[in-house]
Amino acid sequence: MPENLLAPGAVLALWTLVMLTWAGVTRFQAFSKVGIDLKTAPPGGRGVDLEGVLPPLTNWKSHNYTHLCEQPTLFYAVIIFLHLSGGSTDLTRALAWAYVVLRIVHSFWQSTVNRVPVRFVIFSVATLCLFALSLLAVIATLG
Template sequence: MPENLLAPGAVLALWTLIMLGWAAVTRFQAFGKVGLDLKTAPPGGRGVDLEGVLPPLTNWKSHNYTHLLEQPTLFYAVLVFLHLSGGSTDLTRGLAWAYVVLRIIHSLYQATVNRVPVRFAIFALATFCLVVLAVLAVIATLG
């Protein structure tokens, strides 16, 4: 395990961009199949407008990309707080890597199978890691 506490954040940022690419490729492939032509689409369209137009399996990748821009923003901040306050320990690095691995598993599951009870369990485990990291960040920053 790398000693740098910021490494898990960098990996998750890269993973988020991979999911963006996967979502984009999948959507562009689906446009032709459902008869959408971007050249004739009305102005101001948004991704949410594709709900019910594109197949769910296509939209799931985009949903996950959106999820990776929500809770993980707290993860990035917590990593910075821990890093700057000397809170990089084996425990915090382990929890940070666990969070990243769980979020990647969550992404793959949501993008392919997407059964809510299992997806929620993966999300809950990742959230637990983040809560513990946040508590440890508060302790580290209060000194």
């Protein structure tokens, strides 16, 4: 495990862009199948407009990308707080890597199978890691 607490954040940022690419490629491939021509599409379209138009399996990747732009923003801040306050320990690095691995597993699950009970468990365990990291960041920053 790398000693740098910021490494898990860099990996998750890269993973988020991988998901953006996967979502984009999947959507563009689906457009022709459902008869969407971007040259004639009305201006101002949004991703939400494709719900019910594109197959769910296509939209799930986009949903996951959106999720990666939500809660992980807290993760990035927390690991920076820990890094700057000297809170990088074996425990915080393990929790940070666990969070990232769980979010990547969550991405694969949501993007392919998307059974909510399993997805909820993966998300919940990742959230517990983030909660623990946040608590440790408060302790580290209060000194």
